[in-house]
Every structure is written in C-alpha cells, then in structure tokens.
Amino acid sequence: MGTRHAETLSATVSGARVAGVTDLDRSRAEKLAASCGLDVMVFENERTLIQHDGIDAVVITTPDDTHAGLVMECLQRQKPVFCEKPLATTVKDARRIVEAEVELGTKVIQVGFMRRYDPQHLDVKDAIDSGAIGHPVLFKGTHRNAEAAPGSSSESILVNSAVHDLDSARWLLGQEIEEVYVHGTNTGAASDGEVLDLQVIQLKLGGGCLANIEVYVNAGYGYEVDLEVVGDAGTIHIAPANAPVLRKQRYAGHPVEGNWLERFPAAYVLEMQRWIENLRDGQLTGPDAWDSYTSLLAVETCIGSLHSGTKRPLGVPSARSCTSEARRGFWLRTIDRTRTSGAEDGMEDLGDLTLLGVDIGTTHVKRALTTKTAASSGLPTVALPSDGSGGGRVRGPRGRAHRLGGYPAGREAVWAAAGDRGN
C-alpha cells in the first residue's frame, strides 16, 4: 500500500511531495525513495522519521499491529498522520488514540477508509442522502478477496477486511450499528482448517435499517466489492466492474479486478489529494479516529458473536455519549502551517488548486479509474521543485504551467513504509 500512496503523492497529488521513507527492509525503502524523486530521505526507523523537523505529515502503511504505536508517536509530535486502516487492532488502543487526540485539541488523524472516495460509493451516498431511494431499509455488501493474506485468522479477517464494510454501512446509512450476528465457515479453499474464511455478518442499525455483509477472503476468481442499498422507494446498486461487457458466442461477461489496487485507483488518488488539501486548509474532513474507533467496536462485537454463536448488542448509548464528548475538543486549533504567498516569476498563484482539477464524479475523475498515473490520463501533473521550495509547476491538460503556493521549504508529506503486499 505504501508504494501506491508514494506513487500517488509523487505523480498526481499537488501541494505535497514525499520527503522521506522508512521500512524494516531498508533496500525496499531506498528503492522507493529513489523512485519518488530527488532529495527523498531514507530514515533508519519510524521514530527518526516522525521526529524529523523536515517532515510535515506522516503516512503509515506498516502492518496492522504497528499502527496504534506509530499513531501515538505522531500525536506526541503533533504531526498530522494518515494511517491505513485499521487505526488499531483493539478497541482499547483505538480509544486511547481518540482520547489523546482530544487531549491535543486538534484533529490530526485520518484513516484509510478509501471506499468513502470511490466514485461509485459516492453515487450511492448521494442517492441515500438526497432521498432518491426513500428511507434505507437494507444494506447488502459483498467483499471478496482472491486469496487470504498469509497468516490470516478468523479474527483478523474481521479486523483487517470486514472493518471496511462496517465503516461503509455506518457512513453510507448515517446510522450507528446497534446489533451484530456473525456466522463463519471454513471453506475448502482455506489453507488452515481452523480459519473461518467465509463470514456472513448481519447488522441492525439505527433507524430500523438491516444489513447483510458477506466477507469471503478465498474467493479465488478475483477481488470484488459489491453493494446494494434497498430503500422504501427504490434501490441503488454499484455497477459490478469498471470494464465494458464483452458479448461473444452466446456469452456476455467482463473481467474482474485482481485486487483492491485495481478496483479503487480513483479512490486512492482522491483520498490523498483531499487529505493534502485539508492539511493545507487546516481542517481534516476525511474518516477520522472516531470513525475508526466505532468501526473497531463493531469488529470486536462481531468477534464476540462469532465465538459465542449469538447475536450481540453494540452498546450504542455509551458510544453516542462518547461521540459528543470526544468531538467537543476537536477542531480548536488549525494545523501549524506557514504557506508561501503570492505569485512569483509572473506565474499565477493557484493557492488551493486541486491538481485533479475536478470535483468527484466528473469526467476527469472517472478517467482516473482507468489509469495509474496522471501523466497518461491527461490529468494535470506536478513537476517537483529541485530547490526545496515546496512549490511545484502544474501542467494541466491544456499545457498551463503555474507556480503553486506550497508548504514551506522542507516541510512536506512523508510516510513510514513502502510495502504493497497484503490487503
């Protein structure tokens, strides 16, 4: 995941550049740093990266069980941090992080629930929020991986994979989960006979909505995230694939993506671009520590249900009271940033320009679905400055070149690992 975020920040996102990398595998970090451009530092370890004054913000893409400790380090240094999901592997650790962020008085954490930036999911969200399908009564989610990540357990499938679906249900329906009931089975495809690699999660949410979520991590044929929301006045279903349908010899079909990187290319670009814009504006708007904490509450309750074979309540009243308490302290301070000002060299100052140049759902963004780099999509690209000014030249589809007001010299976005292996 680190490699993808690095490519995105280096090639597509404006207003930031990769300034440093670290990984347990140093050669991996060096290779990634070299591919991100000139002057990218390679750090000995996570701590030295997080503490470095030239590092403005941190992206964490290390394995799940390292997240909570690294996020706490970022909070101690008051560094904005984008942490891949899950924020932590236990509710207790997630709660500690929420409390530390509240204590800080500034919202500095964003979590990688990238489905919230997927154009198809955003269309579903619009349909629900606009009332186009009436009152939502059923959420039907399917989450299939071609094969389980090495070392997966019945519990890690919930912590690592189902957490996306639980967040999706909360976010799309705008309701908290009130009750869970989980069944699991070991399919023939599971390498470990103990692992329940197919799990069906039933939810009751506030507002009377039900949900049925299938998580199958050994589906074999490919990677699929499918979603239908049924309302009392209609339903909305995301399209099955970002590909044309081939009809031939009494057969109609389309290819299926192999993994999440192929399925969600636009979402990964948009979540990074918005994150950087939000940092520059001093106000984070993406999925936050609270969203993560609440989703992990649901995950742990699902684990309890899986073990006991019974339905389990989620303890929503305390969750709700925590929400108002925890949120009260947020957003009090803006992130410390001194932005370079004004136009230079006769160039127009584009300030907060998004280099994707468009809003979600427009043609330009949809074009990003079919391409990995902005350069080949005709979308604007950033030429990284070699003088350390933090600004960049923007080249758009019409060949315009502008100077950006960027972060001050040497204070740019960075992250903490280089990998691209698991889920």
Ligand SMILES: NC(=O)c1ccc[n+]([C@@H]2O[C@H](COP(=O)([O-])OP(=O)(O)OC[C@H]3O[C@@H](n4cnc5c(N)ncnc54)[C@H](O)[C@@H]3O)[C@@H](O)[C@H]2O)c1
């Ligand atoms: N949002 C998504 O769609 C999505 C998709 C895939 C993975 N993820 C998440 O991203 C994270 C990384 O997954 P991945 O598939 O890229 O894993 P990966 O195994 O491919 O990469 C992890 C990297 O972290 C390095 N590493 C391990 N411990 C470290 C430490 N303490 N300090 C520095 N580096 C360390 C490893 O050497 C490896 O290069 C996981 O938390 C995973 O859940 C999210």
